[in-house]
Amino acid sequence: MKYTKDFPSFEEAKEAFVQTLSQTKRPGIDKVLKYLEKTDFYTAPASLTGHASYPSGLLHHSLNVYESPRSMILATDPSTDQEEREVDEMLDSAAIVGLLHGISLTNSFMPVCDDNGNVTRYTYNPDRLLFGPNGVESVYILQGFGLKLSREEAFAIRSHTAESLNPKDYFDAMAMVRYRLARFLNRAYRYTVVREEYPG
Numbered sequence: 001m002k003y004t005k006d007f008p009s010f011e012e013a014k015e016a017f018v019q020t021l022s023q024t025k026r027p028g029i030d031k032v033l034k035y036l037e038k039t040d041f042y043t044a045p046a047s048l049t050g051h052a053s054y055p056s057g058l059l060h061h062s063l064n065v066y067e068s069p070r071s072m073i074l075a076t077d078p079s080t081d082q083e084e085r086e087v088d089e090m091l092d093s094a095a096i097v098g099l100l101h102g103i104s105l106t107n108s109f110m111p112v113c114d115d116n117g118n119v120t121r122y123t124y125n126p127d128r129l130l131f132g133p134n135g136v137e138s139v140y141i142l143q144g145f146g147l148k149l150s151r152e153e154a155f156a157i158r159s160h161t162a163e164s165l166n167p168k169d170y171f172d173a174m175a176m177v178r179y180r181l182a183r184f185l186n187r188a189y190r191y192t193v194v195r196e197e198y199p200g
Contacts, residue, residue: 001067002195003060005052013059014042020066021099024092028147032100035145039106045122046102048109051196055119058105061196066098068188069181090181096149097156097185104130104137135160156182160189 003013021029036042046052046061073091078084109122131140135158142149142157149157155175159182162172175182 001063003063005054005057005060010042010056010059013056013063017042017059017063017099020095024095026092026096026147028142028145031145032103032142032147036103036106040109041103041106044105044107045109046105046196048122048124051193053122055111057196058102061192062099062102064192064196065101065185065188066095068191069094069098069184072184093150093153093156093181094184096147097153097160097181098188100142101135101138101157101160101185101189103141104134133161152179152181155179156185160185162186 001008018033021033042059043055044059045054045057047057052058052061070091073087073094076083076087078087108125108128110125111119112121112123114120130137138157139149139154143154155171156179159169159172159175162169162176176186
């Protein structure tokens, strides 16, 4: 499913997000979900003027990024119990990194409304000080709530915005070489951004 400004409803999108993460049963995920309820995550845009730059754009963007690796994993055909367990573990990892890679964007944008209360654009929140780049900040936030991330998951989130699978940044480059999940997430992120910026 592709999540857009007009489909599905806010309630359906939020339910899909919360349910998917809850099903991972990852230690710390309950604290993360409680934190999100206190922020603007579900109503915030994913960017200021680019991809999904509309109310609830961050929620839709996160779900869209998750759908790509999820589909690739579900396309596999496990033939043994061990392979089935590995698929389940990969699906959990895809949910964690796909849905939470942009958690650092919470409370980053401020809506500007017209006289009727409709959001017309967004500005940066001047009081929001990031610990580091988007991916680094997201890892920092998640681990701060005790969410147990594997090294592969942490690197996947850290490097999800790398400009290509052969980035100039040393740490991004190493993440792409060593971790399949990092490559999956990076492809999904870049593909989703293009689809959201150029929906036609």
